[in-house]
Amino acid sequence: MNIDKKIATRQSYGEKLVELGKINKDIVVLDADLATATKTELFKKEFPNRFFDIGIAEQNMISTAAGMATCGKIPYASTFAMFAAGRAYDQIRNSVCYPKLNVKICATHAGVSVGEDGATHQMLEDLGMMRALPNMTVMSVSDDVETKWAVEEISKLNGPVYLRLCRLASPVIYEENQKFEIGKGIQIGDGTDATVIATGLMVSEAIKAKEELEQKGIYIRVVDIHTIKPIDKELIVKCAKETKRIITIEDHSIIGGLGTAVCEVLSEEYPSKVTRLGMLDTFGKSGKAEKLLEYYGLDKNGIIKALM
Secondary structure, eight states: OEEEEEEEHHHHHHHHHHHHHHHOTTEEEEESSOHHHHTTHHHHHHOGGGEEEOOSOHHHHHHHHHHHHHTTOEEEEEEEHIIIIIITHHHIIIIIITTTOOOEEEEESBSGGGOTTOTTTOBOSHHHHHHTSTTOEEEEOOSHHHHHHHHHHGGGSOSOEEEEOOSSEEEEOSOTTOOOBTTBOEEEOOOSSEEEEEOTTHHHHHHHHHHHHHTTTOOEEEEEOOEEESOOHHHHHHHHHHSSOEEEEEEEETTTSHHHHHHHHHHHHSOOOEEEEEEOSOOOOSSOHHHHHHHTTOSHHHHHHHHO
16 A cells, blocks of 8 residues: 555546546536536546536436436536435436436545535435445445546446545555456455454555554454445455454444445344444534544544454
């Protein structure tokens, strides 16, 4: 992991859209008056005739994307996660998922790591909302390499996708030649004292905790679950069998998200005790992103504390 090289996944998203747009002319991009923040402005500059700013009308944006999908286009619809999953939920459910249309909802600025914008913009429920929808694939990516892979790979997947992206820059974890597969998690290390199952920004924090714990003689493995739905049941059960403890961590409410998904798997396949780290049924506060993550225990120290 390169802790000195940090890139926001929203930036990676914008850059990969441009690459993808050059290859596939059916790719169109929609935004809700936030192209600078979501980085879809990069696509707009390159392909102005395939970019549509719908304005502050997120419900219209999703409905328009659904219509474009019926005409053979592959629409990538972007705005902040609060507005994508929250304000446009009805349209996502009834106009995208119910008819199983090929719409890619790429939501940026998710989690408490949004920072100073505060509770109204810190979307903490989106993974739970989206994974409950039939036909929806749900992804939460951890770094630049994984994001660029996901943006391209979902264009090949025929059906609705919710891709969760972050505002805060995160360390680059993977080498360019890393192999990914939708629905398959990535195991980092083979420690047997515990498994830390993480998603999004929390993957790099879990790796930091892993490296620090090794100096104390505690050996853990980290599992990057980039696909929340369909989730990698096989890997989760394998780790529960091979390690003494399971801990999940996410920049999301512990209700409905990664922790819940892992508990669902283990309760049916291999009953195990799971410690869930995340937002504890509370709204966030306004502050610097790094300070908020520290305050809520969503960092390497929070993981280490849970293990000690």
